[in-house]
Amino acid sequence: QSVLTQPPSMSGTPGQKVTISCSGSDSNIGTNTVNWYLHLPGAAPKLLIYADDQRPSGVPDRFSGSKSGTSASLAISGLQSEDESLYYCASWEDSLSGWVFGGGTKLTVL
């Protein structure tokens, strides 16, 4: 029942490229930028992508973001075992005057 919709799980093999989708509406992704967070169990979430497609310093360029209309995507190329984690998208929701998150996507590296 999250405002933003993500696939609950995805998987890939080392070296592969995976793309995680995030679907919203006009009042969130359609109007505001999207941020992506990586959340390892037992650790604090970490900012991965901001303003749709910008990488903070220190984030490998294997991670890239994009947005079109009311949907956004996080692509991870050259998949590595350490990429196995939970990934969340987030955007500001105008109708709520607050942040909304996707339900999270658990990425498994086979």
Next chain:
Amino acid sequence: EVQLVESGGGLVQPGKSLRLSCVASGLAFDVSAMHWVRQAPGKGLEWVSGINWTGDKKHYADSVRGRFTISRDNRKNSLYLQMNSLRAEDTALYYCVKLAEPLGPMDVWGKGTTVTVSS
């Protein structure tokens, strides 16, 4: 070192109150928007509340509006969350978060403090 350290969590009975605190160091707290985000057991991230750098603009999730109050003391580099009328569904790990800009990304996260509401 940039750091946010939460405290104040614990076990509390339904209907009671709890006050969370977050102390910032190594960052420009007094000009930063600050928020609280929580994660219930087995669930995803949920935004709870946010406050601008001056403290005069506050936002709340529908699930906590009227029960929770966010505040800050820039002299003490501290953020607070007063939680009243606690419910079982408020049980979660509560993260203190700094925004990079007023409606920007959450670029610094604390490690969280756990709140358990149970009789």
